[in-house]
Amino acid sequence: SAVISQKPSRDICQRGTSLTIQCQVDSQVTMMFWYRQQPGQSLTLIATANQGSEATYESGFVIDKFPISRPNLTFSTLTVSNMSPEDSSIYLCSVRGTGPYNEQFFGPGTRLTVL
Amino acid sequence: DAKTTQPNSMESNEEEPVHLPCNHSTISGTDYIHWYRQLPSQGPEYVIHGLTSNVNNRMASLAIAEDRKSSTLILHRATLRDAAVYYCILRGLAGGTSYGKLTFGQGTILTVHP
Numbered sequence: 001s002a003v004i005s006q007k008p009s010r011d012i013c014q015r016g017t018s019l020t021i022q023c024q025v026d027s028q029v030t031m032m033f034w035y036r037q038q039p040g041q042s043l044t045l046i047a048t049a050n051q052g053s054e055a056t057y058e059s060g061f062v063i064d065k066f067p068i069s070r071p072n073l074t075f076s077t078l079t080v081s082n083m084s085p086e087d088s089s090i091y092l093c094s095v096r097g098t099g100p101y102n103e104q105f106f107g108p109g110t111r112l113t114v115l
Numbered sequence: 116d117a118k119t120t121q122p123n124s125m126e127s128n129e130e131e132p133v134h135l136p137c138n139h140s141t142i143s144g145t146d147y148i149h150w151y152r153q154l155p156s157q158g159p160e161y162v163i164h165g166l167t168s169n170v171n172n173r174m175a176s177l178a179i180a181e182d183r184k185s186s187t188l189i190l191h192r193a194t195l196r197d198a199a200v201y202y203c204i205l206r207g208l209a210g211g212t213s214y215g216k217l218t219f220g221q222g223t224i225l226t227v228h229p
Contacts (some may be wrong), residue, residue, distance in 0.1 A: 043159065059226060092158050105160030106159050109158055
C-alpha cells in the first residue's frame with residue numbers, strides 16, 4: 001500500500017491568487033495523478049504528473065492554470081493559478097500501487113474555497 | 116473509454132447483503148472491472164477488481180456476467196461503515212491508452228440504515 005499526505009488539508013483563498021498543494025508519498029511510485037472533485041460531483045482527472053518531464057493534461061485542463069511539478073518519485077505539487085470561485089473543489093493526489101492488484105491510492109484531499 | 120452505468124442511489128439495512136449493479140455494455144476484451152468506494156470526507160479506496168471470473172476478498176465479492184456486459188458488487192453484510200459512494204470503473208491493460216487512469220462516473224450512493 002501507499003500512504004499519501006497532502007498539504008494544506010483545506011484553505012480559503014481570495015479570487016485572483018494562487019495556491020500550491022503538496023503531495024507526499026511514503027514510497028517511490030511511478031505514476032502520480034491529480035484529480036478534482038467539485039461539490040457534489042464525482043472525481044475528474046486533471047493530469048498525470050510525470051517525474052522529470054512535463055505533466056500530461058486531460059482535455060479541459062491546461063498547464064497555465066494548473067502547473068504541476070514532480071521533482072522525484074515521492075513528491076508532487078499542483079498549483080491552482082489565478083483562482084476564481086469556480087475553482088472551489090477538493091483536489092486529490094493519487095498514485096498507482098506496484099502490488100499485484102495495481103490498485104490506486106488516494107490522498108485525503110485538499111478542500112479549497114475561493115471567495 | 117468504455118462507460119459504465121450505475122443506479123444513482125441504493126439503500127440497505129445493517130447486516131443485510133447489498134448487491135450493487137453496474138452495466139458496461141461497451142467493455143472491451145482487455146478491460147478490467149474495478150470497484151472503488153469513497154467514504155464521506157475521504158479519498159476513494161480500492162474495493163475489488165476482476166476480468167472474467169468472480170472474485171472474492173475480505174471486503175466484498177464481484178460477480179461478473181458471462182458476457183462481461185455487467186457486474187455486481189456484493190457486500191455480504193452491510194455495516195454503517197459501508198455507507199459510501201461506490202464507483203464501477205473500467206481500466207485497460209498495461210500499454211493501452213487508458214492504463215493507469217481511473218475515469219470516475221457518478222457512482223452509486225449507498226445508504227445503510229441501522
